[in-house]
Amino acid sequence: MRTLVISATALLSLLLAGCASPPKQANQYSLVASPVGELANVNNDVSGMMEVRRVLVADYLDDPRLMAQVGDNKLLSLPRQRWASPLSRELAALTVETMSHALPQVKVLNGADLEHETMLFDVEVNRFHLISDSQLRVAGRYQIKQANGDYVTGEFLREASFSPGNYDEAVSQMRSIWIEEITKVALTIK
Amino acid sequence: MSKAKISSVWFVPIVAALIGLWMAYQHYSSLGPLITITMPNAEGLTAGKTTLKARSVNIGKIESIVLSDDYSHTVVNARIEKPYAGMLVEDSELWVVKPRVGRGGVSGLTTILSGAYIEVRPGDSKKARDLYQILKEPPLGDPDRQGLRLSLQSEGNKSVEAGTPVNYKGFEVGQIEQVSYNTESGNIDYKIFIESPFDELIASNTKFWIQSAISLKMNTEGLSVQMDSMESLLSGGVTFGLSSDERPIGEVTEGDLFRLYESEKRATEGNFDFYKPYLLFLEESIANLGPDSPVEFRGIRVGSVIEAPYRRRTESELMSKNGIIPILVHIEFERWNAKDELPTTEEWQAELNSMIERGMRATIQTGNLLTGARYIDLDFYDNAPPLSAELTRVARVADMEMLPSMSSGLVRMGEQIVGILSKIEELPLEQTVAELNNTLSNATSAMASFDGTMSKLDTILIDEESNSDMKATLDQLQTTLASYDANSALHQDMRETVKxxxxxxxxxxxxxxxxxQKPDSFVFxxxxxxxxxxxDEAP
Known part of the structure; x- marks a missing residue:
């Protein structure tokens, strides 16, 4: 009996010791953790109010984990590389902040259902993922309703490389690409 | 033996006899000529009393009034005073002056008291005459007037009487002196007198027409009525003039013959000497289309209908067998071309053939919806039917060219309507109507049910207790819904919760x-x- 009690106590101790072992922490990435900063080119010709109405993210990107494309049609998720918040919110916040810097005379708001907005901006994110251990891809399409009522549409596709396995650098690259493309869009607005 | 002595007493009767003879000689030598006047009757005349006058001067007296040997007329013997014997010549005119009411007004009123007399108008002839036919009416016009006498000829009915004034731009410039019917030509002949200086207005191309006292015109600008003077309204009139594009040509001489037209329109428009006759064939009603109906090309008159229908043996057969009605028209190519650039008939035919090849066709159209007057319209059509060889041959037999025709827009519209009606006829209307009836029946049942429901609802609403309960319920519901408003705290909480x-x-x-993928991963x-x-796996 005594032997049975000692054995059960040891087993329980082992189990508790196993559960109490510190879990391995996943890496959390955010696109808006750092400020956008000053942009090289800004558009001072436009004024008014802009609503960033929709930032639509492709379904396969709506995942807490960073995604990597490993074949023509094959995707893998990186369980230890995670977005701090849903990618659509990250990108919407980054877009609003970038637009605000690129259009100093414009008040940019995120999806506020404004009644008197002068401009509307919609963007669809098709690619925002890694494509190998050192390559990444960012692509999207956008539509702007300008103050004069005209619609401007366009699309972009960019690829970049990063140090193998350095996912922090990969996220930084994707963020930089997004800021550059949104800035380009802002400069075309009339 | 004693010699017989003539008693001096005889001297007296001899002197008396000589004086008597001298007086008789004086009497008979002072008498003028005795003339004989025949007249239908001697109404108002009295032998020994009625005088003969010229310019209101007594020139003679009626001596006897007797009936002719056959009692058919009256023979009046009148003595003309010797100084005036020269007035009674070949062309002298005599008429009875008595009270008259005519176109020229009332005349001879003075004879009511003085009695009728015979007026003598001296002639110009040198040849004496002693037998006269009394004029029925006083002669018109003053022989001393200066002017021009012309003859007019009209093919229509007698429209104006002798004495009718001839007007020019509202002025009375003459009158019709004589109207007669020409039995040989069947025309009405008129003698007219135009006073000087208005006779200078007459040229050889002047047109005369009967003046209409009331002119009624209806066009796109509406209805216009133009009325002449009351005198013209009562007595009518004749006037003259030229077409708007004509200038006076040639001088006229006494007695020249002119045509009297029925109206100004006929006079100024209906005088085209250069034309070519054509036959056109229509397969529809030609009601209200007749002689003088216009032939128009896009609204411009280019000719006239002469005969509608054109009745000749061959064409009549065509009409009776096929229902095709031939129409004779004149295309007056003076209307197409300027007068100084008139083409020859061959050139004109070549030009028309070219137009026909390009699709020009004739159709019958209604020109006036009020009167229903029709006209022939020429225009180009994309869907112009080909020329009929048979009809062309028929026209050639009649020594004319054919003007190709096609059905009018109204007929074409009618054909389209018939086509539509045929399609409607082919539709399964009975089945559709049956289904519709069934649907309506169901709808009626549904409406009846709905009506019952509404009646119940009415009953509930009318009930005050139910009404107040319902109102309280609705108030509560409104309050509840207000808490779910987009701006309410509850709504915001719910959004945050969902987020x-x-x-x-x-x-x-x-x-x-x-x-x-691995259910035991919770434990392990x-x-x-x-x-x-x-x-290597990168795409």
């Missing part, structure tokens, strides 16, 4: 995938390492 829930689900996605832990990415 949080979405975030949790998003966070749980990897965990759920892992449990799905799952894969937490990233997969190894190979550059």
């Amino acid at each position: 949080s829930l979405q975030h949790v689900l998003w966070e749980l996605k990897p965990l759920l995938e892992m449990v799905n 832990g799952g894969q937490v390492e990233d997969p190894i990415l190979n550059e």
